[in-house]
Amino acid sequence: MNIVQMRTWLSILFLSISVMLSASDLYIKGKIIDCRSKEGLFLVNIGLLGTNKGTTTNELGEFTLTHIEQGEYILFASVIGFEERQIHLNIQSTSLEDIVIALCERAFDLEQVVVTGTRTERSLKNVPIQTQLITSKSIEKMQISNFKDLLEHELAGIEFTNNGGFANINMLGFGGKHVLFLIDGERMAGETFDNIDYNRVDMDNIQRIEIVKGASSSLYGSNALGGVINIISKKPEKKIEANAHFRAGSNNEQTYRASVGSLLNWGYVNFTTSLKSIDPYLLIDSEPVKQIFDNGSIRTLPLQETYIAGYKDYSFSPKIGIHLFNNTELEIRGAYFYKERNPGGLSGTKIADQYHSYTGGIKGKRKIDERQSFSVSLNFDKYDKLKMYKLLNEQEKNYENYQIRFGSVYNFDWEAGHSLVAGLDYFTDNLMTYMFVSDGSNAKKDAQTYSAFAQQEYVLNTKIVLVGGLRYDYHSQFAGHLSPRISAMFKPNPFVTIRGGYSAGFRSPTLKELFTNWFHPDGGGFQIIGNENMKAEKSNNYTLSTEISLGRSAITAMTQYSLINDMVNILWINNDTVVYDNIGDAKVLSTELTLNTRITDQIFLKGGYAFVYDNLGKNSVVRPHSVTMRIEHNMNMFKKYHSVISFSGKYFSKIHIYGIGDLDDSDIEIDNSTGEEYKIEYEAYAIFKLAVSQTLPFRFVLNVGVNNICNYKPKFASFYSSISPGRTFFVELKWRL
C-alpha cells in the first residue's frame, strides 16, 4: 500500500470517527532529543502545521500540546543549529504520549548568529563580511585546555612561536600588534611583546569565537590588519546551570573550573571561576643550531637546554544582565585574573613573574522601537606586571597598563537587511613601564583616541548586499585620519556566496614603539630606543572569499592582500642599539582553503590549508604553508551514553631565518655592520592529537587524550621552532547540570 492510498484510507476513517466524537481534551505529549547525545533539547519550537497550536520544549526537552481535536496532523520541531523535522500524527480517540523526536545537528551552523562584522546580530550565512566561527561545541569536542592551542589547531593560518619565553602569534603573516583580540567586543589591556595574555581567556566561558580576517577598519579601529578575534562569553540559557570541570595532564597540568548561572525573569546571573597550572619543562637540543653562510661554510652553535615557562593562574568572572522597562537591557560584568609565571631552571628558583588583571564593564542597550536601538558602554581593563624575587622576598612592579573605552552605538534597520550602524568611541591607553627611561625606573605615557564611525548595509536585491563604512580616528599623537571600507556579498545561486571587500587601515605606533628607552641586558646588552618622529602605518587591504555549500559539505576559499606603507619595525643602527623606525612598505598575501564535510551522520571532517607570502624576503618570519585537519566520529556504543573520538593535526612547512654573524669570531658579539649573512633552517613539522569523550551516567563526561601522538620534538628549541614537550597525556572529568 503506498502512502497516498494509506492517507486517503485513513482520512476517510478519521472523518467518519470525528463525526461521531467531538473531542477537545485530547493532547500530544512528547520529548525532543538530540539524535546523538539523546539529551533533551531546550526551547525547541513545536507546532502543528496549519493550526495555531504551538509551544516550546522545557529544559528536559518535553512538551505538551493540549485541546487537540481529532484528526491527522503534521507536527514540526525546529530549533537553531538542528535539522528541522516533521512527522505525521493521527489523533483518534486517545491522546498521544511518549512521542520522541530526535533532531540532528546541522552539518554546519549556518544559522549561527554572529556580531563582529556588523556589530548587530546577523546569521552567519547572511553576514556580508566573511566570518569564521569556533563554537563551544567544537571546543568541547577537541578538548583543548588553552586558547593558544585552540586557535593553532582550528585555524590553518595561525602559528604561535616562543618569543623570548613568551607566546607570539602569527596570523596569516601578521604579528600581535596587527591582530585585535576582544572579549564581548572589548579590548584587553596589557601585552608582552605585542601579545595579549592568552591565559586570560577562560575556555569554559566561551560561547563562540568569531574571527573576521582582514582589516575591519570601520567598527573596531583600523589597526587590526590581520583580523579581529572576538570571544563571546557564555550567558546562561536555563533556569539553573552549573558546571564543574577537572583536568590533569603531563607536566603536572591541573585545571579546576566551575560555573553557575541562572536565566531569570528579570535577566540573568553568571559566575565562572578557574584555577589552572602547569610546571615548566625542559627542551634539550638533539642537534645544534647551524648557521649556514653564503659561501657554504657552517657555524655550529653549542647544544642548548631551554626551559619553557610554567604557570599557575586563577580567575573570577561575574556577569549580570537586567531587563528594565521591557525595552532596556543592562549588562554588568567584571573579572579578576592572576597569573604567576615560573620561567623554570635557575631563573625559576630566583624569580616569578606575577600578573594581575582587573576588568569592569557596563553596557546598556535600549530599544527605541522595532527598528532602532541605541547602546552605551563603558569598559575598564587593567593589567599589571610584577617581579617577585624569591631569594630576597621582594616584589617590584614594573608594568601597569590600563585602558578605558567609552562607546555608543546606534542601530537603525529600516527594512529587512538595510541597516545603519553609527557610533562614537573614546579610548585612552595608559602605560607605565620600566622600559621608558634609560635608567630603568618606571615612567608613564598615555595616548587617547577619539573615533567616529558609520557603517551602512544595503540590500541591492536578493543576490547582492553592499556594506560601506567610514571611520575617523583622532589620535593624540598622530592627529586625524579617515579610513573607508567597502564590502559586497553576491549570491548567484543558493549554493555559492562570494564576498569581497576593500578597507583602509591606519595604525598609530604603540606607546612602546614611541617612547621606549631600555637597555636589554641579555648577551652583553643593547639599547632599544623608541621613535616619536615615526609616521603612522597606513595600509590598503583587499579580501575575496568564496563559499560553496553542497549538501553535507562546505568549501571556503579566502584570499587577503595587504599593502602596508611605512611599516614600523626595529632597526639595528649599530652593534649595540636598535631603534624603532618606519622601515618601508610591506606586502602580505594569504590564501586559505577550508573544507567541512559530514561524511556520514556520525563522521565529520574538517580541513584547512593556508598559504602566506610576504615581500619581506630575508626578514620574513612566516612559515609559508600550514595545514589543519580534524576528524570526528560520534558513536552510540552504549545506548544513550554517546562517545566522540576526535583526531586532529597541524602541519607547518619549513622556514629559513636569516641573520648576520661573524664566521670566525670566537668572541661572539652582535655585530651587524661587519658580519656576513647566514641562514638557519627550521624544519617542517606536524603535531597530531587524539581525544576520546565518553558520556557517563549522572551527567558526567569523561575525556582522555594524547597530544602530539608521534612524539615530535624540535631538533633545537629556538625562536621559530615548536615548543612542544613531545607526547603528553590528559584526563578530564566534566559535570554539567
Next chain:
Amino acid sequence: MFASVALLSACTKDDEGEKPIEGVKDIQFINARSYTDWVYFSFSKGETVEINDFQNSLEWDIAFHRGDIRTNGGASGIGQAEALNTQQKSWDAITEAPLSGYKKDEIGMITIEFTGEGIVEEEQPYSQVLSTWLEIDTSNPPPRYVLSNWIYVVKTAEGSYVKIQLYDNKNEKDEAGYVSFTYQYL
C-alpha cells in the same frame, strides 16, 4: 724519625699543595657587572680581595669581568695559574688534577665599554680556557646567555689545584653580570 715525617709531609705538601679549605665551597652572586674594573677572588680565603696591582700580586687566584675570567699566571699575573677544561659536567667525575693540558692566560680582545653608539674593545690578558664558561647565542635576536657548565681545573697562584664549575651568571634578581661557582681543592 721526626725528620723523616717532616720530610715526608714536606714532600706531600709540595706534590699536592696546601688545602686551606676542605670540601666544596659555593660562592654566590659575585658582582662583576663593571665594564672597567675586574673583581679578584682568592680560593684560599674563599672571598673577593682588593687588588691594586694585579700583575704583581699573589693575593688573588681568579678574577671576573662580565663574562671574562683571568687567572693569576701567564700574561695576567706573576702567579703559577693556568687552567684546563676537563670536558666534564659531572662534579664527582673529577677527583684529581690532570697532569697536563693546562693553558696560561694570553692577551685578547674584551669589551670594555657600551656607549650606545657601539662596543669599545681593548686588548687585555684573560683566560681563553675559562672564558668558555659562558657563551652568547646570537642565532636569533635578542641574544641569550648559555652556560656551558664545564668543570675546569685551575692551578692557583701558589700552585695548588682546584676544580671549579661556574654555574650562574645572574644575581638574585636574575640580572646578568654576576658570577656564581663552586670549587674544591684537589
